[in-house]
Amino acid sequence: MQVIVSVNRFNPKDNNGKYWEDYNLEIEENATVLDALIKIREETDGSLAMRCSCRSAICGSCAMRVNGHARLACNTKLADMTDEAGMIKVEPMTNFPVIKDLVVDQQMFWDKVKQVSPWLQSEGPEPKGEYVASNESMNQLAGVMACIMCGACVSDCSVMEVDKNFIGPAALAKAYRFVGDPRDSKSVERLGVLNEYSGIWDCTRCYECVEVCPKGVAPMDRIMALREEAISVGYGDTMGARHADVFSDLVEDSGWLDELRLPIKTVGIFNLPALLNFAPVGLRALVKGKMPAIFHHNVPNVQNVRNLFKRVRNDQNKDG
Amino acid sequence: MLEHDVLVIGAGLAGMRAALSAQETGANVAVVSKVHPVRSHSNAAQGGINAALTDRGDDWNDHAYDTVKGSDYLGDQDAIEIMCSEAGQELIDLEHMGVIFNRDDRGLLGTRAFGGQQKARTFFVADFTGQAMLHVLYEQLMKSSIRVYEEWFVLSLIIEEGMCCGVTAFEIATGRIYVIRAKTVIMCSGGVGRVFEPSTNALIVTGDGIGQAYASGASLMDMEMIQYHPTTLKGSGVLITEGARGEGAYLLNSEGKRFMETYAPNMMELASRDVVSRAEQTEIDQGRGVDGCVYLDLRHLGEDLIRERLTQIVDIGQDFAGVNIINEPIPIRPGMHYIMGGIKTDVNGRTNIPGLYAAGECACVSVHGGNRLGANSLLDTVIFGRRSGVHAAGYASEQEFTEFDVQGYIKGYERKLQSIADRQEGERWAQIRNDLGKGMDQYFGVYREENGMQILLSRIEDCKKRYEKVVLQDRGTIFNTDLVFTLELGFMLDCAETIVRSGIERKESRGAHSRTDYPLRNDKDWLKHVVVSKTDNGPQISHLPVKITKWTPEERKY
Numbered sequence: 001m002q003v004i005v006s007v008n009r010f011n012p013k014d015n016n017g018k019y020w021e022d023y024n025l026e027i028e029e030n031a032t033v034l035d036a037l038i039k040i041r042e043e044t045d046g047s048l049a050m051r052c053s054c055r056s057a058i059c060g061s062c063a064m065r066v067n068g069h070a071r072l073a074c075n076t077k078l079a080d081m082t083d084e085a086g087m088i089k090v091e092p093m094t095n096f097p098v099i100k101d102l103v104v105d106q107q108m109f110w111d112k113v114k115q116v117s118p119w120l121q122s123e124g125p126e127p128k129g130e131y132v133a134s135n136e137s138m139n140q141l142a143g144v145m146a147c148i149m150c151g152a153c154v155s156d157c158s159v160m161e162v163d164k165n166f167i168g169p170a171a172l173a174k175a176y177r178f179v180g181d182p183r184d185s186k187s188v189e190r191l192g193v194l195n196e197y198s199g200i201w202d203c204t205r206c207y208e209c210v211e212v213c214p215k216g217v218a219p220m221d222r223i224m225a226l227r228e229e230a231i232s233v234g235y236g237d238t239m240g241a242r243h244a245d246v247f248s249d250l251v252e253d254s255g256w257l258d259e260l261r262l263p264i265k266t267v268g269i270f271n272l273p274a275l276l277n278f279a280p281v282g283l284r285a286l287v288k289g290k291m292p293a294i295f296h297h298n299v300p301n302v303q304n305v306r307n308l309f310k311r312v313r314n315d316q317n318k319d320g
Numbered sequence: 321m322l323e324h325d326v327l328v329i330g331a332g333l334a335g336m337r338a339a340l341s342a343q344e345t346g347a348n349v350a351v352v353s354k355v356h357p358v359r360s361h362s363n364a365a366q367g368g369i370n371a372a373l374t375d376r377g378d379d380w381n382d383h384a385y386d387t388v389k390g391s392d393y394l395g396d397q398d399a400i401e402i403m404c405s406e407a408g409q410e411l412i413d414l415e416h417m418g419v420i421f422n423r424d425d426r427g428l429l430g431t432r433a434f435g436g437q438q439k440a441r442t443f444f445v446a447d448f449t450g451q452a453m454l455h456v457l458y459e460q461l462m463k464s465s466i467r468v469y470e471e472w473f474v475l476s477l478i479i480e481e482g483m484c485c486g487v488t489a490f491e492i493a494t495g496r497i498y499v500i501r502a503k504t505v506i507m508c509s510g511g512v513g514r515v516f517e518p519s520t521n522a523l524i525v526t527g528d529g530i531g532q533a534y535a536s537g538a539s540l541m542d543m544e545m546i547q548y549h550p551t552t553l554k555g556s557g558v559l560i561t562e563g564a565r566g567e568g569a570y571l572l573n574s575e576g577k578r579f580m581e582t583y584a585p586n587m588m589e590l591a592s593r594d595v596v597s598r599a600e601q602t603e604i605d606q607g608r609g610v611d612g613c614v615y616l617d618l619r620h621l622g623e624d625l626i627r628e629r630l631t632q633i634v635d636i637g638q639d640f641a642g643v644n645i646i647n648e649p650i651p652i653r654p655g656m657h658y659i660m661g662g663i664k665t666d667v668n669g670r671t672n673i674p675g676l677y678a679a680g681e682c683a684c685v686s687v688h689g690g691n692r693l694g695a696n697s698l699l700d701t702v703i704f705g706r707r708s709g710v711h712a713a714g715y716a717s718e719q720e721f722t723e724f725d726v727q728g729y730i731k732g733y734e735r736k737l738q739s740i741a742d743r744q745e746g747e748r749w750a751q752i753r754n755d756l757g758k759g760m761d762q763y764f765g766v767y768r769e770e771n772g773m774q775i776l777l778s779r780i781e782d783c784k785k786r787y788e789k790v791v792l793q794d795r796g797t798i799f800n801t802d803l804v805f806t807l808e809l810g811f812m813l814d815c816a817e818t819i820v821r822s823g824i825e826r827k828e829s830r831g832a833h834s835r836t837d838y839p840l841r842n843d844k845d846w847l848k849h850v851v852v853s854k855t856d857n858g859p860q861i862s863h864l865p866v867k868i869t870k871w872t873p874e875e876r877k878y
């Protein structure tokens with residue numbers, strides 16, 4: 001198949017600014033965008049800079065914009081992207097400074113990730129063995145752990161574009177990973193930070209991040225789940241009308257039944273002393289009511305999980 | 321002056337584990353990596369990590385036995401005992417750091433079956449175990465005060481007075497060359513995958529650290545032991561995890577028959593990797609393949625299980641083979657996957673050069689011997705990463721920084737890189753790299769023999785000559801990947817040569833090293849390691865005995 005790959009190029013050392021360069025090449029039908037770029041780099045133009053490594057959508061190196069939207073070059077089929085003239089347009093991600101060609105500076109991206117204290121903070125002495133937690137509670141985190149930190153969501157986030165302070169979809173999804181982790185004991189503090197300006201309430205729910213994420217992390221849904229959790233632990237009161245708006249939005253929102261949005265932490269952990277001698281997780285303070293070892297759709301009646309949780313449960317039960 | 325007590329090269333699982341454990345002792349630690357830590361190749365590990373948890377009725381002795389047998393008795397049993405006995409605690413430590421391992425009905429860590437083992441003892445996170453572990457270790461790294469020299473490419477080790485005392489490196493974004501001084505250096509630079517074409521390995525896996533250590537006088541061991549993974553996609557070489565067979569997938573030949581019945585009637589698809597890869601290659605060679613492949617069939621597992629536990633390979637099948645694995649069998653072939661050999665170390669990561677340690681895939685302790693069991697590599701990276709971190713920090717605490725001519729090293733490399741950039745006529749790295757890789761695939765495949773390996777050796781020598789004249793197209797300083805690939809190729813050629821020389825040396829078939837001209841294992845003459853070191857007269861081969869503690873060699877049957 002004959003294609004024209006049009007690449008938006010830039011090298012700070014020459015004085016050309018940003019410009020488009022077209023590469024014509026012959027490549028097999030099922031080639032990816034990355035295959036094409038590698039072919040260019042190896043056969044025509046060794047000065048073309050990009051990052052890539054795994055070729056299988058797992059290292060997060062090769063995010064770039066293809067025909068105007070952020071994607072991984074390595075899991076994007078060339079043939080799906082070319083226009084009638086056989087052309088595709090490839091550019092570096094937006095919302096990142098460009099170092100050269102398709103390579104962007106990710107310092108700010110990582111600074112924002114660091115802003116959410118992205119490490120597990122458990123309470124009390126560690127158990128001798130593993131923390132005991134339901135498979136559901138771990139599995140539902142697998143969705144966010146699948147994030148490869150590629151930056152595609154940040155590139156296309158409509159708020160990031162206007163507000164550089166916004167923590168952004170990737171970092172907030174990362175925050176969810178801890179707030180949602182039954183082993184973490186700092187969710188209230190975390191939510192306090194996320195509740196501030198530039199945090200969870202800055203998202204306009206434009207859905208871009210969900211659409212471009214190559215790993216199905218659905219950052220926006222995580223942000224909504226964080227909002228719900230923030231309200232449930234009492235932060236909602238401080239945000240006034242803004243919250244009220246969102247709140248009523250959410251009430252109408254069928255998204256309640258969306259697993260991604262359930263504050264799973266409270267579902268995930270169950271009665272530990274009954275199980276061998278494993279020390280319980282820090283969260284046990286929360287879970288006063290006993291959970292049987294069968295825990296599927298049975299939300300425990302937890303003290304400081306408020307009315308919202310009850311609604312969650314009701315809806316869940318309705319769902320069967 | 322950039323200086324640290326402990327400098328770790330590489331930020332994969334081995335590197336980050338080493339850095340964290342060194343820092344816990346109070347040492348000043350830094351990590352240097354040519355890619356951002358979470359881009360490291362450890363990401364790719366899908367299947368899981370092995371550990372025998374005693375409170376689950378497993379016994380680490382059984383795990384050790386399976387490992388010894390898997391290694392075709394070439395693994396050093398003292399090291400294997402350490403790895404297997406410490407595995408349980410290490411796994412729990414990882415869980416405490418935050419890894420979201422899959423759980424069983426009781427909320428405890430759950431397991432899946434993996435090849436070559438009597439018991440299901442592979443712990444996992446869906447089918448992205450490596451990624452889940454790598455990102456959690458990076459979380460810990462962010463929490464720590466460990467400095468990371470990100471996207472810095474290490475050029476060479478600095479050896480003064482016979483001791484390793486730092487590295488020269490260049491910052492890819494600016495092209496600037498630096499010396500980082502260190503009391504100890506831990507090499508955690510990963511394997512050699514791209515020396516072969518195709519390979520399951522990421523494009524950055526180019527044997528840099530093995531090449532650098534070798535150039536500095538470190539001994540390499542078991543280099544001929546290259547593992548072919550039984551299930552890789554044709555063409556791209558992308559891997560389908562062994563977890564697929566662990567969950568019950570079948571291997572079928574062109575007649576639709578589960579051919580493993582012939583080769584491993586007990587363990588079937590879950591026999592050791594070398595056994596399964598040979599079986600597939602034999603089926604293909606004898607005309608029962610389809611277009612150079614056999615089939616992996618998951619259909620009977622059902623959509624639910626596949627979607628929960630093998631999510632990533634649904635995508636891989638779709639994206640890279642255009643196959644929906646839920647409804648169709650997927651064509652696969654054995655593909656280059658892993659190097660069991662590497663920089664020779666003791667059980668604390670020490671090499672033969674004072675101040676230089678090594679851990680992870682670039683090292684050879686040797687716990688994998690002739691054949692690595694699936695899910696034992698992640699274990700190797702964290703166990704020996706941790707151990708070398710602790711020991712390197714201990715050694716550093718008794719050591720002063722060595723004084724040397726820092727500017728001399730920087731100037732020397734500036735001249736060297738300039739002279740590469742000045743060349744006007746010659747080939748580019750890509751052609752040479754491709755010729756090298758194809759040659760390795762052809763003559764150092766699942767089966768090897770003397771003639772082919774000799775042809776390969778002369779091809780490598782030819783590539784080396786061509787490499788002397790390699791030219792750049794990018795002569796700039798900013799993010800010059802043309803230069804990076806060129807430098808990598810130099811290390812790849814050295815790795816290739818040591819692999820092939822070791823392969824020619826071992827005149828028997830053991831583990832992954834299957835020679836058609838010496839088809840049998842020969843314990844009398846070859847129950848020993850092949851070691852290769854660089855001397856002024858070129859590579860020199862020697863041997864080391866295998867350490868045997870309690871498992872005497874016997875015939876391997878699965």
Ligand SMILES: Cc1cc2nc3c(=O)[nH]c(=O)nc-3n(C[C@H](O)[C@H](O)[C@H](O)COP(=O)(O)OP(=O)(O)OC[C@H]3O[C@@H](n4cnc5c(N)ncnc54)[C@H](O)[C@@H]3O)c2cc1C
Nearest residue numbers: 330331332334354362365367368474510680681695697698
């Ligand atoms: C597709 C695939 C699936 C696998 N699945 C499993 C599995 O399920 N279970 C299992 O146990 N094992 C598995 N393995 C093997 C395992 O993933 C690797 O052996 C292991 O992750 C290697 O880790 P490492 O830390 O040694 O090296 P890597 O993760 O490769 O890290 C190497 C580091 O060194 C750095 N580096 C290299 N050269 C330089 C240089 N010149 N300058 C600066 N930095 C440098 C890199 O930037 C990188 O950070 C799999 C391997 C592959 C390819």
Ligand code: SF4
Nearest residue numbers: 157203204206207209
């Ligand atoms: S939904 Fe929110 S976080 Fe996602 S892209 Fe839109 S504004 Fe950004």
Ligand code: SF4
Nearest residue numbers: 147148150151153213
């Ligand atoms: S959430 Fe998705 S798009 Fe954003 S960084 Fe993670 S994987 Fe990439």
Ligand code: FES
Nearest residue numbers: 053055060062074
């Ligand atoms: S190359 Fe790794 S994500 Fe594309």
